[in-house]
Amino acid sequence: MNSNRYLKKTKFVSFDRTFSAFANHQRPDRLRMLNDRNEEFQIPRGAGLSYAPASFGKDKLIRDMCSFDRILEFDESSKIVVVEAGISLKKLLTWSFSKQLFLSVLPGQPEITVGGCVAANVHGKNPYKDGTFMEHVEWIELSHPTLGTKIISRSNEKKIFNATCGGLGLTGIITKVALKLQKLSSEIVILSPKKTESLKNTLEIMKQHTSDDLLYSWNMGSTLFNFGKGIVTSGIFSDDSSSKTPQIKERKGMNSNDRLLPFSLWNTLSSPIINSINRKIQSGKNIVKKDVYSALFPYVGATRMFYGLYGSNGFNEYQVLIKKKYSVEFIDDLTKLIKSEKPSLTILIMKLFNGKQKLLHFSDEGLSIILNLKHCNSTLKFLKKLDDILISYKALPYIVKDSRLTKEVVEQCYPEYHVFKEILNEIDPKRIFKSELSERLNL
């Protein structure tokens, strides 16, 4: 067989648009193709929506898993569904909604694949209540040239299972995932937006709603005016239990290959104006009834506009998870830094977490804050200073969201960084699974 057949040289761009590289793109459509070329440095790729370049790297073999998107088995009594890793959440939900079932841990975009959700161990709209994605995974089929194809779970190959969840695709190719679904109690979610006056005030309000089905906030980031003011959204499934199948809405999501303006429309003036108007509109409603799909993916229609406004230079997203006992102190330090540096910060998003930290899992008991910034030199300087604060608090940076994170920061913030590395070396001494992200972090 011709060695370059079914391959093309593709320019991959990270979702935050701050990194790009050419790599050998393969789109296997038969299962046997996953066993071809298994001596090459490679990385599996799902929807390619991670902010940082986790699913590609210069001259690597990129195995695009989009053809493996099938629902293989379903057991009605246990509500366990076995799917191929390339299935998107949207396709899975289209099917599961018809059975009045859903997944409670859903990241921001419905095009994200299940394999991607496992590899990044994503979280949903209330990680305090639902935990992270791996808590809903029963088992995984992993294919690796050294290990062969094996089923890994909490009871079988626990170490590899834990390293694969949140393992950034570095333990091998996730081919199948068994997921435990939840009963969908209603097709309607009742959302209550609440106005908040500061970051600390936001935290206080959120603490009162930890048992709600959805809980997150957004706060204004510009220091020009209204800094820290925002909206906390909490939501619960309606009591009105109908057997109507919820609708999946067709909305085009953001793609890193979309053509954008060569400059950012988000700046220190536009950001507080737009966000203040948005806050006024949202806070005008006491209760909002939304269909479940729109409630679970609240920003799907807006992401195209929101990220698109950053222009072709892209943006930086910084997500940190700070231990509960340091939350208030950290907010003070963060506020101080923002006010002194005045970065081009558009918004901050807050979520509460409740979990146990292991390996590279973005999980702990505490507060998560996301910062969305225009990509520019002043942002990079600001984030460098924020890294130092992060290290001093032993807080966790979310690895798949930050394209400029260094090995030194990750090593100091994740206590089991070296344990994770040892597991990788044990599984595969040749370390054939590599991406730009893994090389940057020396994993």
Added chain:
Amino acid sequence: MTFVIVGASAGLGRALAEKFASEGHDLIVISSELKDLNAIKGDLQNRFNVKIFPIEMMFQEHTLDFKEFDETIRLAGKISGVLLPIGHSDPTDNPYVNESKIYNIFNVNLVNVCIFINHCLEILKDTKLTITGFGSISAIRGRSRNSTYAAAKRGLESYFESLRHAEAESEITIQFYLLGYLKTNLTFGEQTVGPKPVEVDKLATEVFDNISKDFGVRFYPRVWIPLMMAFRFMPWGFFRRIKF
């Protein structure tokens, strides 16, 4: 109603399987890749609540084993159509290609397709049936690349013409699609000339919508018609200089 799809594990075959299952039809799906067929079976049964019968058959070999197929036909109920989106090409295919490759390409694209159809006609006698074949624009005029493949596909087109003529008075409908480039792994990373490759899902819908129509031969997409005519009748002096 049940349809037979040969070459269903990937590309157009898989898209046809999805389309016909989504419309509520049971399927017998055939390919040399049983693992992929089982994945398709699970998916289509779960999503569309239809019956899927996967059968592994090796079309590249010299003889076809019909035992499992015949048993499945008995279980599957009334067969309404046989679709053959099967194909195999080789990047090293040219007029000097070795014997084993010639046999492989001819077996998959022509010889075993004819044998399979003849077998179906025999066991499905007196059944109202559509048989759908798929050719390629590469068969319009032979060139140095894909020469064996093009020859096999041109042979297949001729076979379907004969079949249509032979079954003109029967209840069997014979259709043949002459395909331009499709978005499958065969064109992934390839430099194609002319109109861009089209989505297989669109073609699958077109095939489904026209499954009972007696149109004979049809180009898909139709934009290829004038281009192919120009190509077919291009003077040799020009044609010999074209390298693709």
